[in-house]
Amino acid sequence: MERENSTVVKEFILLGLAQSQDAQLLVFALVLIFYLIILPGNFLIILTIRSDPGLTAPLYFFLGNLAFLDASYSFIVAPRMLVDFLSKKKVISYRGCITQLFFLHFLGAGEMFLLVVMAFDRYVAICRPLHYSTVMNPRACHVLLLVLWLGGFTHSIVQVALILHLPFCGPNQLDNFFCDVPQVIKLACTDTFVVELLMVSNSGLLTLLCFLGLLASYAVILCHVKGHSSDGKSKALSTCTTHIIIVFLMFGPAIFIYTRPFNAFPADKVVSLFHTVIFPLMNPVIYTLRNQEVKASMRKLLSRHMLC
Numbered sequence: 001m002e003r004e005n006s007t008v009v010k011e012f013i014l015l016g017l018a019q020s021q022d023a024q025l026l027v028f029a030l031v032l033i034f035y036l037i038i039l040p041g042n043f044l045i046i047l048t049i050r051s052d053p054g055l056t057a058p059l060y061f062f063l064g065n066l067a068f069l070d071a072s073y074s075f076i077v078a079p080r081m082l083v084d085f086l087s088k089k090k091v092i093s094y095r096g097c098i099t100q101l102f103f104l105h106f107l108g109a110g111e112m113f114l115l116v117v118m119a120f121d122r123y124v125a126i127c128r129p130l131h132y133s134t135v136m137n138p139r140a141c142h143v144l145l146l147v148l149w150l151g152g153f154t155h156s157i158v159q160v161a162l163i164l165h166l167p168f169c170g171p172n173q174l175d176n177f178f179c180d181v182p183q184v185i186k187l188a189c190t191d192t193f194v195v196e197l198l199m200v201s202n203s204g205l206l207t208l209l210c211f212l213g214l215l216a217s218y219a220v221i222l223c224h225v226k227g228h229s230s231d232g233k234s235k236a237l238s239t240c241t242t243h244i245i246i247v248f249l250m251f252g253p254a255i256f257i258y259t260r261p262f263n264a265f266p267a268d269k270v271v272s273l274f275h276t277v278i279f280p281l282m283n284p285v286i287y288t289l290r291n292q293e294v295k296a297s298m299r300k301l302l303s304r305h306m307l308c
Contacts, residue, residue, distance in 0.1 A: 009168035009187070012097050014090040017081070017177045017269055028085040031277060035078055038281040042071040044298065045284050052297040058136045059125070059239075060294070062118050065145060067284035069114060073107045076100060077178045077276040084177065094168070097179035102160050104180065104276070105203070108254070110152030111280075112210055115247060117144045119217045122243060126236050127224045158202050162195055176269060178276065182257065196261060204259030211251040218244055242290045249279045249286075 018024050049055045049064040077100070084090040092100070124135050159181060166188035174183045181199050185192050218240050225236040253275035257268070288294045 009094060009170070009172045011091050011093050011172065012179065012184075012187075013173045014084060014092060014177055014179075015173055015175045016084060016090055017273065024085050027273075028082060031078065031273075032082055034278065034281065035074070035082070038285060039071060039074060041288075042067045042281065042284050044301075045288055045294070046071075048294060048298045048301050051301060055293065055297055058121050058141050059118075061141055062114060062121060062145075063284065063287055063291075063294070066111065066114055066118070066287070069107055069111045070280040070283050073104075073111065073280045074277060076103050076107065081177050081277070090177075092179060097174075097184065098160060098163065100179045101163065101181065101184065102156050104156075104178070105159050106152045106156035108152075109155040109206075110148055111250065112207065112254075113148035113151045115243075115250060116210055116214060117148055118243060119214050119247075120144075122239060123217055123221055126221050126240075155202065155206065159199065162198055162202075166190060166192065166195065175264065176272065178272070180257075180272070182268075200259065200261070204255070207251060207254045208259050211247065211255060214247050214251075215244075218247075238290055242287055245286060246283050249283065253279070 016024065017027055045067040046064050049060050049067075080092075080100075121136055125132050128135070163181070163184060166185065167190055168187055169189040171187050174187070176183045181203065185195060185199065188195075221236070221240055225233050225240075253271045256271050257275065288298070
């Protein structure tokens, strides 16, 4: 009877990124400009890699998938956030919230595992070059891609399953501009200590272990290239430096958000903005700007279409 008499939450009110209207309009303009410039660049990277027969190495195969994942990831939060900036009442349905949360963690975990795969690819290419073509053959690349997609799906479905079992019967104001685990859990009408521990284990511990593993793998790679020739050494250092930058951009905010108890901090919203909107769009662009082959191929593609 108590369960039946309780009010079931059917929608959540998003409090947004900032309370000031001027601040919201400023962030809206900046995010929109950034979104309209960088997002087409990600699609250009995908098109370039798909259309150039010279970019068939596993590195470019995974780079194309990174661009696809990041572009897809940016569609989860940014468009709705831009619309909400112009709305007086920012409301998302319960089902919409769960759907957003699922895809956020599905694609986010998929990208995390993809960075691990890319680190493994660089390790084999630099430390075991004679075995590279055997280990990283096309079939192995597709199997690794399938595994990381399944890993992302498994991680996300666990998150969603834990939240679906929580009762929501009263407060419905989310202190954020999108639905994510820390804020949603706090609105449950029950003690969430155990669930929070499970969430931290599923998201935080996994993120931290992957981050430490990636740093260790790149440390091994950098130690190995010390004995290489100057040309090979500079190219390996350039590639690894780019990967390490992306690792910090991807894992830094995620560790800040998910590896601690779900208590609110003043910097949470700003970190979430960079984690869900800014950095995902920047990752493939950073890779491309430091990769001469992709840049040359992109210039050829653009000049060919301009001449047509």
